[in-house]
Amino acid sequence: MLGAALQTAVRVLYPPRCLSCGGMVEQDFGLCGICWRDTPFITGLVCDSCGTPLPGESNTIEHCDACLQIARPWDRGRAALLYQDTGRKLVLALKHGDRHDIADPAALWLARALRPILPDAPLIVPVPLHLIRLLRRRFNQSALLAQALAECLKADCCPDALLRPTRTPSLDGQTREERFATMSGTLIANPKRRAQISGRNVVIVDDVMTSGATMAAAAEACHDAGANTVCIAALARVAKDA
Known part of the structure; x- marks a missing residue:
């Protein structure tokens, strides 16, 4: 009472x-x-590798032009929103506006998009920040999403599975080729967590996916640590590179 x-x-x-x-x-x-x-929720037919929306309807697995042109070092992927309009506003509020309250509902949206491809007993792993950027921002928005997503899915989460020892410049304004060159080899598996990654079905979580360069670096690090399969999950997808 x-x-x-x-x-x-x-x-x-x-x-x-x-x-x-x-x-x-x-x-x-x-x-x-x-x-x-x-809010531009992604529904209907999507690319099975990156989650970008595709025109038409199909019961078969389809891929966007970018994923047909680039070898993706992960198995499958999904995104919850397009990075535009209210979708962009929410991502920026989470990332730069200290709006931690967005993480829980965003994780619900992401879980809904991810469930059709969710592997058995997944290990949820966020894309890491470099230590200097983490100290300046005080939190990793991808880790907030990953932890909330793990709770939604009742899955294991390893927030520090990956490390970013190299401080990379901003990818804004770079071409797709430049982004991949910038990110190549910049993420590694945490030596203390390699045993947790080995043999697991990993789901890598990030707030935004543009070209896929960051996701590729994360996926390669997980494979290097012995991951069984790797899927990716982005809260928002920049569709212009699809």
């Missing part, structure tokens, strides 16, 4: 707000009708 009264009082003082615009919503960690409409 007291607990219900306290919960009611909290809702009166702190009513649920839309994750995107801050407007009133019925439940915590939700989107209002307008923001839900403007």
Whole structure:
């Protein structure tokens, strides 16, 4: 009785707000009708390697042009959103706005996209940040997503499975070829976690996928540590490179 009264009082003082615009919503960690409409969730036919949406309908496995041209060092992949409109706004709020509250609902969206290809007994692994960037940002948004996703899927998570010993420049403005050259060999398996990766079906998690260069470096590091299979999961996909 007291607990219900306290919960009611909290809702009166702190009513649920839309994750995107801050407007009133019925439940915590939700989107209002307008923001839900403007959030580009990826549905329908997608590339089986990177999750980018494809035109038409098909019951067979399909791949986008980029994944047909580039050898992907992972098995399958999915993304929850397109990196545009409200999707971009939510990713930037999580990444740069200290909006940790976005991680839990984002993980639910990502889990929904990932379930059709989810391997048995997956190990959820985030893309790492370099130590200097981690100290400046104070958190790794991909690790927040990975931990929340693991809870949704009731799966194991290893937040420090991979390391980024090399401080790479920003990939913004680089061509696809430049991105792959920049990221090649920059991620490694944590020596203390190689045994946890070996023989496991790994799912690599990142906030945004553009060319796939970062995911490729992470996948290669997991394979080097003896991963059985590697899938990728991005909260948002930049579709222009598809």
